Amino acid sequence: MSKKIGFIGLGIMGQGMATNLIRAGFDVTLYNRTMSRAEELAAEGASVANTPAEAAQGADVVITMLADPPAIHEVILGPDGVVEGLKQGAVLVDCTTVDPATTAETLKAVTAKGAAFVDSPVTGSKEGATNGELVLLAGGDAAIIDGIRDVLCTFSKKIIHAGPVGSGTALKLSFNLMVSHMIVALSESMVLGVSAGLKPEVILEAIMAGTIQSPYYEWKGGAIMDRDFTTNFSTKLMHKDLTMMMSAGYDLNVPLPITAAVKELFAMSKAQGNNDEDFCSVVKVLEDMANVEVKKT
Amino acid sequence: MSKKIGFIGLGIMGQGMATNLIRAGFDVTLYNRTMSRAEELAAEGASVANTPAEAAQGADVVITMLADPPAIHEVILGPDGVVEGLKQGAVLVDCTTVDPATTAETLKAVTAKGAAFVDSPVTGSKEGATNGELVLLAGGDAAIIDGIRDVLCTFSKKIIHAGPVGSGTALKLSFNLMVSHMIVALSESMVLGVSAGLKPEVILEAIMAGTIQSPYYEWKGGAIMDRDFTTNFSTKLMHKDLTMMMSAGYDLNVPLPITAAVKELFAMSKAQGNNDEDFCSVVKVLEDMANVEVKKT
């Protein structure tokens, strides 16, 4: 018998994920703060709940894709929240990127209801969610995760078992650390090169010709040269994630000298007004200082 | 008629490059400070000169692959140096990674002899040199470079025309900036993750599963987890290159806040005694601080 699913959080990523679940034939109940968005999706063949608790009621698997820790406190842990509705034996999979403390709190509340918890932030873009090609960084019991692979595979191409609960969250921070550094490296490299008279295309060509090549440099380097800062992941969110990395470093006694400097560069980018643009707009902070523009010639 | 080639500098990279030139059938005259190394290679079918000037005499193309700016001053610009031997109409291709000032000096001296100059640092490893798969970052006149493509192609799979003379040097600094940042990012990411209880293999798996993937992360991440710090590019040389990047930033009025921090992390790595190890040993600075080891489990 097909599993019953509760899905909560229909933002950019959540919409794609829920759509894939519905189309795969699961019995899905949706909840979203802005009701209308849930109702639109319901047309694809889902029910709509009035509260997170209601969406969770009777579900075998509940999936949440929210904005940040405060949203977790409200939608999962608060009154009429997911935890209230969880049945014994259910599995809650939280795909939100949060800090370790929030993950620990959720685990405690979920366990108290006799349910299981998997913290599973995702990597990938909006397109990845739509096409079912996200990568899940899943922290939790291996048998539990295996038991819901049919559900998770509807929206992901790869499930990485990070370790016990909390590991997904930790892995996402290590992953986003890489992402933030890569964009900053690309920015300093291109601004220095363009200031020296190079065409930015040539810099990108050199990068893509060696073993340091990465599809990410091609994507984001292209966006920068096209001056296209349409948001895939905003400056504001990257700055928030960097704060969580520094906080994890503090808790774990890990000095992170370069990440600390990267974080302040994104603080400068926010100060420049790039808050809601894609975080690769951080290049503009350096461009302004160097009085050049990394633009396709 | 086949071109006559002078080749000077038979270090790790130079050996592979010269061997490819000889095997391609060019008439090559070698010079190396340590004579014996030139004599060994000569057995493959080359002549040996007693001075750089002699190696350059009568050559259509002279290729130099030296250590650093002081070596340029001695071997190219000094008494009995390459410039003394250059014939009118010859082309000097310097593959050394140097600073813009040294490139400018060489250009002036070469031009005064009625010869042409191409500054063309390379990217790629020792294996790349051996297999003829280096990437050349060539600065100089496009027609001049086109005219010697047959020579350059013996040891390179791709020639990127960076722009006028000096552009190759600038492009190499932008390129190595990326390289230094990537290793530092990988190091902070893995040390943070391992401190949080993750297996390093899992961190690398997550990195390689997304669009941020790069062959370089697989190579160097693997080396770190295997605790294999055999030198491909030494800490000492990366630190020197970072100094040249900062110097270029100073001259061009480009603030490089993150590269400045990266440079000091490599200074710490030197202080830790990793001078002659591969520069990815910088991870050990962070490991020591965090009291963990990023080791395959």
Added chain:
Amino acid sequence: MSKKIGFIGLGIMGQGMATNLIRAGFDVTLYNRTMSRAEELAAEGASVANTPAEAAQGADVVITMLADPPAIHEVILGPDGVVEGLKQGAVLVDCTTVDPATTAETLKAVTAKGAAFVDSPVTGSKEGATNGELVLLAGGDAAIIDGIRDVLCTFSKKIIHAGPVGSGTALKLSFNLMVSHMIVALSESMVLGVSAGLKPEVILEAIMAGTIQSPYYEWKGGAIMDRDFTTNFSTKLMHKDLTMMMSAGYDLNVPLPITAAVKELFAMSKAQGNNDEDFCSVVKVLEDMANVEVKKT
């Protein structure tokens, strides 16, 4: 008629402050988690309470000198805490260094009881507390502060009115930012100089001979050269304060690139095992790297 005072928190600083209050003839009721310390001081002419609430009962002025935000939540805001005992019209003066959020919470709770709140972190050393020479950085209503000057002056030589409630906390963060930077500057300056062959006494002499002179450099420079890292203010606490500065910078959208780097240097100092030593032991991080010691000759 003399004011009735509740005093809570008899750590290094609190002891000196409370002693001065008692000797000035005020009617003081003491509370300390470790009861014995309160009983010793009571011999000087004070009462001892069993709970913070009891110490606050009937008091005109309650003074708290605690460790950190969690202590505030327990001792001031928790069950049997100060707020429970506050009478209408009383004034609570919190001398703890905390973050703006905690100050805001305390204000709300105190106001709800019809009492007034002054956040007043102090600057100065243990000796300053003993000799009544602390400087108070007081945030609150000017008239309220004026009304309790007789109380505050028993342990302070100067009361700076920072602004409305919350300003004392903010001012303390700006102040400690200076302190952290000064020690790091002194450390890099002396380690560089000693590495160049200078005697550390000569470096300090040069610093003290110019307008940049400061009693602080003489004090801490002397301690470093004497290798005396007896704690006046610990590495652990300075690192915690730096985290609060970075957090304030995040909330207020103020990039703090140098303070971010300073914070990580203290993280390295913690990693080196200097957690409970005086924070000027951060010099040892740099000494280890440079392989020198800044020691009196």
Added chain:
Amino acid sequence: MSKKIGFIGLGIMGQGMATNLIRAGFDVTLYNRTMSRAEELAAEGASVANTPAEAAQGADVVITMLADPPAIHEVILGPDGVVEGLKQGAVLVDCTTVDPATTAETLKAVTAKGAAFVDSPVTGSKEGATNGELVLLAGGDAAIIDGIRDVLCTFSKKIIHAGPVGSGTALKLSFNLMVSHMIVALSESMVLGVSAGLKPEVILEAIMAGTIQSPYYEWKGGAIMDRDFTTNFSTKLMHKDLTMMMSAGYDLNVPLPITAAVKELFAMSKAQGNNDEDFCSVVKVLEDMANVEVKKT
């Protein structure tokens, strides 16, 4: 018999120093690239030379106060330079702030002429030069320095013997490192505090009330609040000095993570157009980011 003095370099500092020498009754011969400035001063009772060599001819003591290493190469070491004119047994005192390499070169040239060399950068302001209250950081033989105390005391209130030749240069770098950090600390502290709603006067009052007080904070804090960026020491020169510190750190294997970050903040200040303003204008970089102004209320 009074000593014969050659004085070269009549910039802001040099003018005051030379005037004091003349008024003390020494037999002074002046040289300055811009002749007219030397002629004005000559009216006070000095001779004017046509070349540096001529100013040095027959002099017992030659004092130079120049701009930077290139000026040393021209005026001291070049044709018709000071060294050409030096008599055997003379003493050359160079008060310019330079790098260790330049000091070493000058020493070699001076020694070859049978003369003695003292590298003696100064600390103090234009007013200090005028009032004879500079501090000399003198590197050289103690007996040599003692023998010319009567000369040096005309423009300095204190002569610190830093050690052998080269030590004055090293000490000046350690000193200016402090200066650069202090202004950056003051800037981050005040920008953070003002962003939190504090009056800048109150921040400065708190700083000046504790042991961290320094006349320098009062002076520069006042200038910042008055928005008076009249140059005493320019952004450009401080950035150049920071480059020399980093270069010394490189040569001596001393990581300087915070100074590296400080240097890039001054690079940003240059990029903002503050090149020729006083270096405390670096506060404007942070103000722009935080969208506040540290202005007297």
